Amino acid sequence: MTHAPRIFSGIQPSGGLTLGNYLGALKRFAEKQGQVETVFCLVDLHAITVWQDPERLRQQTREAAAAFLASGIDPAQSVLFVQSHVPAHTELGWMLSCVARVGWMNRMTQFKDKAGKNAEAVSLGLYAYPALMAADILAYKATHVPVGEDQKQHVELTRDIAAKFNHDYGVDFFPLPEPVIEGAATRVMSLRDGSKKMSKSDPSDASRINLTDDADTIAQKIRKARTDADPLPGSMAGLKDRPEARNLVNIHAALTGETPDAVCARFEGQGFGAFKPALAEVAVGVLSPITARMNALMADPAEIDRILLAGAERAHAIAAPIVADAREIMGMIRGAR
Numbered sequence: 082m083t084h085a086p087r088i089f090s091g092i093q094p095s096g097g098l099t100l101g102n103y104l105g106a107l108k109r110f111a112e113k114q115g116q117v118e119t120v121f122c123l124v125d126l127h128a129i130t131v132w133q134d135p136e137r138l139r140q141q142t143r144e145a146a147a148a149f150l151a152s153g154i155d156p157a158q159s160v161l162f163v164q165s166h167v168p169a170h171t172e173l174g175w176m177l178s179c180v181a182r183v184g185w186m187n188r189m190t191q192f193k194d195k196a197g198k199n200a201e202a203v204s205l206g207l208y209a210y211p212a213l214m215a216a217d218i219l220a221y222k223a224t225h226v227p228v229g230e231d232q233k234q235h236v237e238l239t240r241d242i243a244a245k246f247n248h249d250y251g252v253d254f255f256p257l258p259e260p261v262i263e264g265a266a267t268r269v270m271s272l273r274d275g276s277k278k279m280s281k282s283d284p285s286d287a288s289r290i291n292l293t294d295d296a297d298t299i300a301q302k303i304r305k306a307r308t309d310a311d312p313l314p315g316s317m318a319g320l321k322d323r324p325e326a327r328n329l330v331n332i333h334a335a336l337t338g339e340t341p342d343a344v345c346a347r348f349e350g351q352g353f354g355a356f357k358p359a360l361a362e363v364a365v366g367v368l369s370p371i372t373a374r375m376n377a378l379m380a381d382p383a384e385i386d387r388i389l390l391a392g393a394e395r396a397h398a399i400a401a402p403i404v405a406d407a408r409e410i411m412g413m414i415r416g417a418r
């Protein structure tokens with residue numbers, strides 16, 4: 082069966098959103114809008130797989146919603162909602178955790194990274210996290226999932242879970258969703274360490290650019306970003322062993338919409354003393370209007386809540402019948418829809 086195209090993606094409100102979230106996710110979400118049906122979710126139930134202060138979680142969820150809206154997500158064109166408002170996610174999450182295998186979970190690198198040496202003491206939810214993510218996607222029969230590089234493995238696991246469900250029950254019910262990972266910034270790296278992803282949960286604030294940072298802070302963080310003393314080569318091939326330099330060129334390219342090779346060609350022979358101020362100018366030019374819109378939206382939290390509740394109703398209308406069908410396929414007596 083061919084499934085109608087539908088995009089789904091989610092972001093955890095587990096902290097303030099970063100330039101990595103913007104370039105790897107939000108900017109690309111906004112570009113997809115209007116071309117195909119788009120559903121975007123603030124995954125607060127995923128956020129609580131690690132400790133969240135309740136008051137801060139509420140604040141971060143509204144702030145993440147403001148970041149979506151400020152990045153161009155239009156609630157008239159996209160469904161934008163909070164995961165915990167739509168019970169289909171947890172319900173299908175449980176059902177799919179009975180389809181997924183423990184061995185599959187054991188291969189997930191995000192769990193290994195986040196659990197570290199402490200794998201016995203982390204929450205059971207952190208371990209089961211990918212089954213809930215599969216439910217997020219499959220409750221909408223989504224066909225395409227735009228994400229950053231780090232989420233590819235989870236979307237592939239979702240395909241495996243969908244395929245096993247279809248196979249075990251002899252149905253062609255769930256689509257096998259495709260990860261969509263494209264552009265120059267699918268993995269924006271830390272400004273302090275070119276081997277680590279830029280992350281909202283990194284203890285060092287200097288490692289990331291937050292969407293709430295003002296122009297001076299952005300310029301200062303870029304100025305202090307780790308680099309090397311060599312000039313820029315004429316193309317990306319010359320940056321093979323220079324991860325920090327590569328990262329800054331990729332960020333520049335993603336912000337201006339050029340290719341990384343074109344950015345290199347323009348700065349060939351120049352050092353970071355010249356490149357960094359140019360990058361800061363581009364970053365401030367793109368981010369300042371977004372930050373200003375976020376601040377304006379955050380001044381009216383009741384309006385954000387209203388948008389999210391309206392989004393949840395639309396999300397529920399799509400997901401509830403799909404989950405009701407899944408229940409029936411699995412052998413539960415038909416109940417209320």
Ligand code: ATP
Pocket residue numbers: 091092093094095101102104105106227228229230231232266267268269270278279280281282283
């Ligand atoms: P954390 O930053 O705390 O590690 P996370 O990456 O686990 O968070 P989210 O913030 O929910 O989780 O990620 C939302 C989306 O943003 C995902 O599609 C993810 O791939 C993308 N993303 C996050 N960080 C980056 C990055 N540094 N570069 C590119 N995309 C990113």
Ligand code: LTN
Pocket residue numbers: 089090091092093124127213214217218226228232235
């Ligand atoms: N696991 C993702 C967030 C996430 C997601 C999803 C992304 C939860 N559910 C569904 C895409 C589709 C993360 O940590 N970035």
